[in-house]
Amino acid sequence: MDNILIIEDDKAISDLILWNLELAGYKGQQAYSGKEAQEVLTGFNPQLVLLDISLPDMEGFELMELLMEKALPVIFLTARNSLSDKLKGLKMGADDYIVKPFEALELLARIEVVLRRNTRAPEVTRFENLEINTEERSVRKDGTLVELTMKEYELMLLLIKHRNKALSREKILELVWSYDYLGETRTVDIHIQKIRKKLGWEEQIKTVYKYGYRLEDKA
Amino acid sequence: MKLWQKVFLGTFLLFEVLFNTSSFYLIEHNFNSNLSAVIERGLSEQMIIQSQVRTDWTYLSTLNGQIQLTSNAQDFLENNADKYTRFFNSNEVFLEILDNHDKTVFTSFPGKNDKNRQELNLSESDDRKYIIRDVEGRTYLFISGNLSLGAKAFKLIYIRDISKTYQDKNSQVSLFFKINIVITIILAGGLYLLIWYLTRSIRSLNESARAIAGGGYSQRVPISSSDEIGILAENFNQMAEAVESKVAELEETVKSRQLFINYLTHELKTPLTSIIGYADLLRTAKYNEETFFKALTYIYSEGKRLESLSFKLMDLILIGNKKPEMEYMDIAVICGELEAALKPQLENKQITLLVKAESYTMLLERDLFKLLCSNLLDNAIKASDIGGQIVLRGSVIKDMGYVLDIQDHGVGISSENISRIFEPFFVVDSIQSKANHGFGLGLAICAEIVRLHEGQIDVESKLCEGTTVKIRFFK
Numbered sequence: 001m002d003n004i005l006i007i008e009d010d011k012a013i014s015d016l017i018l019w020n021l022e023l024a025g026y027k028g029q030q031a032y033s034g035k036e037a038q039e040v041l042t043g044f045n046p047q048l049v050l051l052d053i054s055l056p057d058m059e060g061f062e063l064m065e066l067l068m069e070k071a072l073p074v075i076f077l078t079a080r081n082s083l084s085d086k087l088k089g090l091k092m093g094a095d096d097y098i099v100k101p102f103e104a105l106e107l108l109a110r111i112e113v114v115l116r117r118n119t120r121a122p123e124v125t126r127f128e129n130l131e132i133n134t135e136e137r138s139v140r141k142d143g144t145l146v147e148l149t150m151k152e153y154e155l156m157l158l159l160i161k162h163r164n165k166a167l168s169r170e171k172i173l174e175l176v177w178s179y180d181y182l183g184e185t186r187t188v189d190i191h192i193q194k195i196r197k198k199l200g201w202e203e204q205i206k207t208v209y210k211y212g213y214r215l216e217d218k219a
Numbered sequence: 220m221k222l223w224q225k226v227f228l229g230t231f232l233l234f235e236v237l238f239n240t241s242s243f244y245l246i247e248h249n250f251n252s253n254l255s256a257v258i259e260r261g262l263s264e265q266m267i268i269q270s271q272v273r274t275d276w277t278y279l280s281t282l283n284g285q286i287q288l289t290s291n292a293q294d295f296l297e298n299n300a301d302k303y304t305r306f307f308n309s310n311e312v313f314l315e316i317l318d319n320h321d322k323t324v325f326t327s328f329p330g331k332n333d334k335n336r337q338e339l340n341l342s343e344s345d346d347r348k349y350i351i352r353d354v355e356g357r358t359y360l361f362i363s364g365n366l367s368l369g370a371k372a373f374k375l376i377y378i379r380d381i382s383k384t385y386q387d388k389n390s391q392v393s394l395f396f397k398i399n400i401v402i403t404i405i406l407a408g409g410l411y412l413l414i415w416y417l418t419r420s421i422r423s424l425n426e427s428a429r430a431i432a433g434g435g436y437s438q439r440v441p442i443s444s445s446d447e448i449g450i451l452a453e454n455f456n457q458m459a460e461a462v463e464s465k466v467a468e469l470e471e472t473v474k475s476r477q478l479f480i481n482y483l484t485h486e487l488k489t490p491l492t493s494i495i496g497y498a499d500l501l502r503t504a505k506y507n508e509e510t511f512f513k514a515l516t517y518i519y520s521e522g523k524r525l526e527s528l529s530f531k532l533m534d535l536i537l538i539g540n541k542k543p544e545m546e547y548m549d550i551a552v553i554c555g556e557l558e559a560a561l562k563p564q565l566e567n568k569q570i571t572l573l574v575k576a577e578s579y580t581m582l583l584e585r586d587l588f589k590l591l592c593s594n595l596l597d598n599a600i601k602a603s604d605i606g607g608q609i610v611l612r613g614s615v616i617k618d619m620g621y622v623l624d625i626q627d628h629g630v631g632i633s634s635e636n637i638s639r640i641f642e643p644f645f646v647v648d649s650i651q652s653k654a655n656h657g658f659g660l661g662l663a664i665c666a667e668i669v670r671l672h673e674g675q676i677d678v679e680s681k682l683c684e685g686t687t688v689k690i691r692f693f694k
Binding site for chain 1: 481484485488489490491492493495496497499500502503504505510513517520521
């Protein structure tokens with residue numbers, strides 16, 4: 001799984017990010033200052049760095065140069081939202097820029113985009129007993145092919161991507177059926193029922209009361 | 220029309236009118252007096268000729284009686300008249316003698332007289348008349364008088380060519396026109412240069428004013444004279460100076476306000492990110508007791524942090540706007556109370572606090588004064604090592620007021636940071652300050668309180684040696 005370095009001086013936020021990453025299946029490493037980040041970086045290479053701009057011992061921009069040398073993709077994470085800061089960050093070669101306060105879903109979405117851009121996504125993704133071939137758009141459960149409609153397939157991918165997190169019906173509608181879909185949230189329920197049956201996920205897809213659904217892994 | 224053009228035209232026109240009228244008046248006056256002199260001369264010369272003729276005739280008549288000469292007056296005149304003009308310039312003075320029927324007896328006048336000769340209408344015997352008339356392009360003065368020789372009456376007409384007098388006048392006028400043209404050109408050029416030169420300060424003043432209005436507040440007028448315009452320029456420069464410093468002050472205020480807002484949003488966003496993030500996590504993630512507890516703890520502590528920030532901000536805003544109720548209090552008593560309030564913190568780090576405050580009564584706001592001292596002591600405690608010592612010293616300065624010193628031997632502040640420590644949200648050590656829930660508002664609040672008491676706060680510090688905060692209250 002992808003390893004992500006979180007350079008953020010506020011412990012609460014750092015923990016929050018780590019948690020969200022772990023729930024989504026990433027591995028996280030925390031550093032609370034520029035110095036600490038440099039120490040951590042000597043040991044290993046993360047696939048992505050989340051970098052806070054105002055660190056106690058230095059500006060995130062200073063650390064940026066070191067990260068560029070190592071050709072690491074960087075997403076800036078900051079409370080500053082002035083245009084000049086954004087431009088400076090992006091010009092220095094950051095891949096994206098997230099302004100606090102942010103939503104976990106947005107953070108994960110942006111991380112995924114940056115990772116996909118920087119590494120060739122594998123054609124075959126596995127989730128427990130499922131084998132998903134994104135090239136073929138085929139799903140095998142314990143080796144046998146499962147027939148899924150277009151929307152069922154996309155819904156399944158979305159749930160896997162956001163495993164262990166509840167997605168509201170509205171969010172699912174927005175992400176799978178596109179923004180301007182004027183359908184009812186009932187559509188989501190019907191498709192969830194179908195996926196549960198076809199993939200044997202009766203237990204794994206939990207209904208969250210008055211909110212939506214959550215795919216839980218067995219671990 | 221521009222001022223210099225107005226001054227130029229006004230001066231120019233006024234001069235031209237005065238110069239022309241006075242010159243024409245002079246020429247005219249000169250001519251008139253010349254003319255009357257000529258007329259006077261003519262009249263007296265006519266008189267001389269007339270009396271000469273009469274004398275000669277009387278003499279001749281007497282002789283006539285003795286030697287029986289047969290001769291009459293008409294013959295006498297015809298034969299002798301030309302002699303009377305020989306003393307005069309023959310081109311200028313002419314004589315004409317007419318009989319009582321206005322028939323010419325004698326004439327030396329070359330011109331042709333017209334019919335209408337008013338000078339001939341003489342009534343009384345000693346009556347004389349003169350007239351000025353143009354004949355054949357020349358101007359003549361005609362003076363006529365009665366001449367009685369014996370029984371016969373004649374008219375003697377003295378004619379003088381006075382064209383020269385008129386020519387003099389004309390040449391004066393034409394000379395005047397020539398002079399006028401030269402003077403006009405010199406005057407116009409001179410006035411133009413002079414006025415242009417004198418109004419140059421106004422023009423540069425104008426340019427500077429326009430530059431300043433366009434935002435170039437550093438623009439100044441070069442002062443080149445000590446007249447009214449020079450003084451105006453000087454006052455103008457002073458005004459520009461005042462505007463410039465005011466603008467700089469306003470820009471500084473705007474900048475520090477912007478900085479304040481930037482820091483404030485940062486301080487607000489950080490706990491808000493955590494609170495929203497953890498609440499969302501609790502709402503969406505799979506239930507897990509450990510996660511649940513940890514998230515709630517973060518939400519609680521970040522909420523507390525927001526609360527403390529809002530209280531500190533409120534303090535800062537209230538102190539800034541408040542007109543506190545001051546009362547006379549003894550500083551030494553308040554300092555004593557502080558020691559008790561800070562006891563747990565002091566014991567925690569085993570720090571000794573020495574209070575040596577002289578008794579001094581002054582007008583102060585009790586709660587704010589305590590907040591000021593406890594903020595400063597709090598900073599001193601945070602800066603000090605375990606087992607350190609802090610001194611709170613208060614001394615009366617005769618006739619001046621009171622000085623309060625708070626001295627620690629802690630970490631100190633670097634010289635580049637000292638100038639900024641009173642700025643809101645400025646923290647010297649952000650890791651330390653975050654651990655202590657600090658926002659960098661404490662010293663900003665202190666500065667406000669001191670300002671309210673019309674005092675002065677100064678900080679002296681050396682890295683690793685300690686910090687002394689000195690507050691002066693003036694009498």
